[in-house]
Amino acid sequence: MSLTAPRTISIPVAGSTLLEVDHLTVTFPTSSGPVEVVKDASFRVESGDTLGIVGESGSGKSMTSLAIMGLLPRGGTATGSIRLNGHELLGRSDREMRRVRGDKVAMVFQDPLSSLNPYYTVGLQIEEAYRAHNGGSRRDARRVTIEALERVRIADASRRVDHYPHQFSGGMRQRIMIAMALCLEPDLLIADEPTTALDVTVQAQILELLADLQRETGTGMIFITHDLAVVSQVAQDVLVMKDGEQVEAGTAEQVFSNPRAAYTRALLAALPRIDDPFDELKGTSR
Template sequence: MSAHPSRAASDAPVLSVRDLRIEFPLGVVVDGSSFDIARGQTMGLVGESGSGKSMTSLAIMGLLPKEATTTGSARFHGNELLHRSDASMRRTRGDQIAMIFQDPLSSLNPYYTVGFQIAEAYRAHKGGTKAAAMRKAAEAMDRVRIPDAAGRVGHYPHQFSGGMRQRVMIAMALVCEPDLIIADEPTTALDVTVQAQILDLLAEVQEMTQAAMLFITHDLAVVSQISDHVTVMRFGRTVEQGTAEQIFSSPRKDYTRALLAATPRLDDVVDLPEPILTKGGE
């Protein structure tokens, strides 16, 4: 019954990245990244622009442009992901490893219904009839709580709000029951109220499927809410790694402390100049 025999050995990490180094002709963008993610755990990869966090995820998915040179290793259930053929990577990607990106509108094809696109993702890996795949699509949409999922499989991406589109992307990521979910800034483009719902949904989905998750974001507050472990990156290097609690309660590195200090807080009270409310008054 298990398509994933290695699930039995639950102590072994689902994803194990070692000394990952990514170099472009113009320079090194990731220099020695190492981390493990176990089943049901989330690794938050956090950093500012240019830190190499997205490059790390693209390398794991085999989506780096051809001019990039990678060394080191990224093992998924013990199998090397780097330097695989495109065809072999395509079999894994979308099936055992799913991806969720920042902008659902550009990740979805505007010409096809969302049900068709989810069903295609399923059929590409699992086969079966179109009708069966469409039922799977409706099920997946229902699981991410898109209201009236069975009725909405026939709708096009533009007929959904931003938050609902991101739910469609999550449904597509889940339909093949992946062991690893890579989410790259999945809530960055969303309004805060929608972001809160999507973060709840991702946590819930992970609880249910026990997938490992690599969650990439620039937002420390988001990371603190969703991660078990955190890796802080800067200029391609790992600055600090630890449990979420350790990183946020006792950061060891100056850069981590500076990032935390720069993160605005809702209950921070800052001194501002006094407005001039009276005539000629100070």
């Protein structure tokens, strides 16, 4: 992956550039005037690689992902450029963006329970998502759905495909959301805090699963989190955001070994030391 920050950081482009974001600014109107929640962000994502976007709540990382998806809340506007496989996304109609979402870009959210409809089986929900983008018969969609559930390691998938969301654990529901996203074979997967609500053991399983699926499919990924320890496990490159601004960008090795921004150094200082006796219990050692 290659990453380019708008000011002082430049990493040489290598491989096939999947996503190019240049000078992205997201603005919302308020009673006291326009407020920029993302300010002049620029980065690249290469096919098969992962970019980790890190920052506290309100840093602008999730708004960046929603701008890419064309899903900004009402009143929000995005300027700059977002190019996927060389095609500009900003300025496209809602109808055009609906074709992009799922087919070219898919998203996995933090809370799978709120993303799944409790009144329908998980199989039906995956089938409908698949048919909405690929057509085909219900029989074909069911076959793809079962294969997708098996792919994310849901045991006895042919039976559990007819179960409802509440019949699965939190970790299993997150696997189902990943299966739904990947059955559409997107070029880019955006994972927005996908492991935050999970315990450490399940979190490790989800991270391993995403890495395995990415190696199999070559899908590029943006992994959004507030947790630098998680990013160190999954990302080749890291973008650090604070108050809507891009404060640091570079390879994971550069950011972790030689952080330039004071904010990044503060985030790293908050991590337990590798020789901390509580590291193993906390599950955050790198």
